[in-house]
Amino acid sequence: MVQVKKLLLSVDSMDAYMSLFGLNDQNVALIEQECGVTIALRGAELAISGQTEDCELAASVIEKLIDMIHHHDLVDRTRIRYAIALAREGKVDMIDEILRSVVAITHRGKQIRCKTLGQQEYVQAIRDHDLTFAVGPAGTGKTYLAMALAVVALKNKEIERIVLTRPAVEAGEKLGFLPGDLTQKVDPYLRPLYDALYDFMGVDSYQKMLERGVVEVAPLAYMRGRTLSDSFIILDEAQNTTSEQMKMFLTRIGFHSKVVVTGDITQTDLPYGKKSGLGEALEILKDIPAIGKVYLTHKDVVRHELVQQIVQAYDAYYAKDKEQKQ
Numbered sequence: 175m176v177q178v179k180k181l182l183l184s185v186d187s188m189d190a191y192m193s194l195f196g197l198n199d200q201n202v203a204l205i206e207q208e209c210g211v212t213i214a215l216r217g218a219e220l221a222i223s224g225q226t227e228d229c230e231l232a233a234s235v236i237e238k239l240i241d242m243i244h245h246h247d248l249v250d251r252t253r254i255r256y257a258i259a260l261a262r263e264g265k266v267d268m269i270d271e272i273l274r275s276v277v278a279i280t281h282r283g284k285q286i287r288c289k290t291l292g293q294q295e296y297v298q299a300i301r302d303h304d305l306t307f308a309v310g311p312a313g314t315g316k317t318y319l320a321m322a323l324a325v326v327a328l329k330n331k332e333i334e335r336i337v338l339t340r341p342a343v344e345a346g347e348k349l350g351f352l353p354g355d356l357t358q359k360v361d362p363y364l365r366p367l368y369d370a371l372y373d374f375m376g377v378d379s380y381q382k383m384l385e386r387g388v389v390e391v392a393p394l395a396y397m398r399g400r401t402l403s404d405s406f407i408i409l410d411e412a413q414n415t416t417s418e419q420m421k422m423f424l425t426r427i428g429f430h431s432k433v434v435v436t437g438d439i440t441q442t443d444l445p446y447g448k449k450s451g452l453g454e455a456l457e458i459l460k461d462i463p464a465i466g467k468v469y470l471t472h473k474d475v476v477r478h479e480l481v482q483q484i485v486q487a488y489d490a491y492y493a494k495d496k497e498q499k500q
Contacts, residue, residue: 238257282376339394402428405431409436
């Protein structure tokens with residue numbers, strides 16, 4: 175049954191109107207497309223036409239977007255798609271819960287918040303566990319959010335230092351051909367970690383922390399033989415660790431430390447036939463409740479919306495390929 179649902183717009187400025195409708199009304203067009211409705215503006219009212227259930231869905235999303243605008247939250251296509259996905263699951267009100275929780279503040283004063291339920295679960299898992307595994311595709315904020323919590327823990331004096339590490343998997347023979355000493359050779363592999371730290375600390379503060387040994391960014395090979403206590407340790411790109419490297423890293427954990435291991439098990443750069451230490455660790459440690467395990471999906475991708483569609487397409491392709499081989 176087709177119905178027309180009227181919704182009174184409570185936007186009080188042209189900026190708020192533009193935030194809701196988007197450039198050339200692209201936000202409204204997206205809601206129409208995703209919800210299967212037609213939306214017309216009549217004065218200060220929106221008329222939503224379509225099947226009863228679809229109209230209710232679109233109205234609940236628009237009401238939530240207006241509420242977000244009133245709280246000065248960003249309304250973009252990615253967030254609109256996510257709001258619609260939550261509304262379909264009857265969870266649209268949970269957007270408030272996500273957006274109101276500030277994870278950290280950058281050195282420029284920007285508030286960092288979770289943007290999806292998966293990210294919220296991830297942040298809570300890190301807070302609740304000494305060791306947390308986060309597995310998910312690129313763009314889900316695995317490294318960035320862990321870095322944010324590490325800086326907060328340092329500022330709150332919960333830890334004495336931050337240790338960031340990742341395997342330089344392409345190293346091997348190629349490493350020798352790169353210019354500079356060993357630190358300079360592995361520097362390109364650690365660059366994403368530096369970039370995130372600059373956001374939260376600023377370059378000057380970061381350099382001072384680095385000189386004092388409060389912040390350490392090093393390739394995974396440097397972890398051997400050490401015990402890391404009173405530290406917040408992040409192992410990034412863990413899908414590129416071997417079984418031996420992962421075991422070595424996990425046995426470095428000392429007292430009063432928090433460890434986060436992030437990776438995407440579908441994107442390993444290890445030589446063909448070499449087993450990923452991340453996948454193996456998840457299987458071996460699956461029955462230990464004291465270890466946090468979070469699995470993020472394409473729904474949690476917070477980069478350009480095209481990235482989300484690309485990840486989803488690859489997931490579907492691999493699932494179909496796996497099914498055909500069975």
